[in-house]
Amino acid sequence: MFAIAKVITLLFIFHLLILPLTLADGTETQTNLHFYFHDQPGGSNPTAIRVAAASVTSTSPTGFGATVMMDDPLTAGPDVSSALVGRAQGLYALASRDEGGHLLMAMNLVFMDQENNGSTLAVLGRNNVFDPIREMPVIGGSGKFRYARGYIHAKTYTFDQTTGNAVVEYNVTVFHQGQGSA
Numbered sequence: 001m002f003a004i005a006k007v008i009t010l011l012f013i014f015h016l017l018i019l020p021l022t023l024a025d026g027t028e029t030q031t032n033l034h035f036y037f038h039d040q041p042g043g044s045n046p047t048a049i050r051v052a053a054a055s056v057t058s059t060s061p062t063g064f065g066a067t068v069m070m071d072d073p074l075t076a077g078p079d080v081s082s083a084l085v086g087r088a089q090g091l092y093a094l095a096s097r098d099e100g101g102h103l104l105m106a107m108n109l110v111f112m113d114q115e116n117n118g119s120t121l122a123v124l125g126r127n128n129v130f131d132p133i134r135e136m137p138v139i140g141g142s143g144k145f146r147y148a149r150g151y152i153h154a155k156t157y158t159f160d161q162t163t164g165n166a167v168v169e170y171n172v173t174v175f176h177q178g179q180g181s182a
Contacts, residue, residue, distance in 0.1 A: 031145070033116075033172040035074045035085045037154070042163025047072045051091070062102075063094040074109065078157050078167050086111040092127065101130040109172075111143075119143030121174060123152065132156075138174050150174030 041048040047070060054065025069091050076083040090107025109121040122140040133155050141148030150173045157167040 028175050028177060031172075031174050031176065033170070033174075035076060035170050035172075036078045036082075036157065037088055037166075037168040037170050038073045038075065038080050039070060039166045039168070040072070040080075040163075041068065042160070042165050057094075060094075060097065062096055062098065062100045064097045065094065067091060067093040070107070074111075074170070076113075078169070080167075083113070085113045086116070090123075095126070101128060103127040103129060105136055116144055119145045121145050121148055121150075121172070127154065129156070138172065141174065141176060145174060145176045147177040148174045149176075 039048050040046055041050070048068050049070075050066055051069045052065075052067040054060075057063055057065040070088060072088040073080060073084060074086040074088055075081075076085055087110050088107050089110055090105070092103045092105050092107070094102070095104040096102035103126070105123055105125060105127045107123050109123065111117060111119050111121075120142045121138050123136055124139050125137040127136055128134050133153055136152045136154060138148055138150040138152060153171045155169045155171075157169045159166045
């Protein structure tokens with residue numbers, strides 16, 4: 001019991017002493033971003049491809065277990081030919097046995113626009129695609145967005161039931177350390 005108390009005390013001291021030193025290099029900044037996410041699993045040039053499925057996926061009414069790898073464009077406007085802002089690279093998986101449209105999202109938003117070039121945001125959380133507006137957590141970042149934390153409000157702009165292609169409007173609010181360069 002004494003050893004556990006010692007470990008907890010050491011972790012607490014580490015948190016109080018080391019964490020402020022790590023974050024002392026600047027002030028916290030809030031950044032708001034707006035762009036469109038283009039997920040295209042259908043067509044001749046897909047940006048999202050199923051890479052895994054469970055033994056029950058083909059008989060599941062929700063597609064439970066299907067896992068999709070993506071490299072989706074992020075654009076300034078809803079048209080895929082509008083200015084490229086970056087790419088959403090990662091995966092999503094159908095994560096509910098009983099309710100359709102519940103995804104586990106694990107992705108990096110990799111920015112290529114002039115202002116944020118080379119910076120990233122890490123997203124990990126649930127995406128209930130049938131909700132009119134859903135919220136996903138931003139859990140980290142790099143470059144300009146070092147130490148990022150925040151959220152994304154996602155709203156489906158268009159969805160084609162035949163191809164599965166979707167355009168989703170993203171409004172992102174992140175807090176991050178200073179105005180560091182990428």
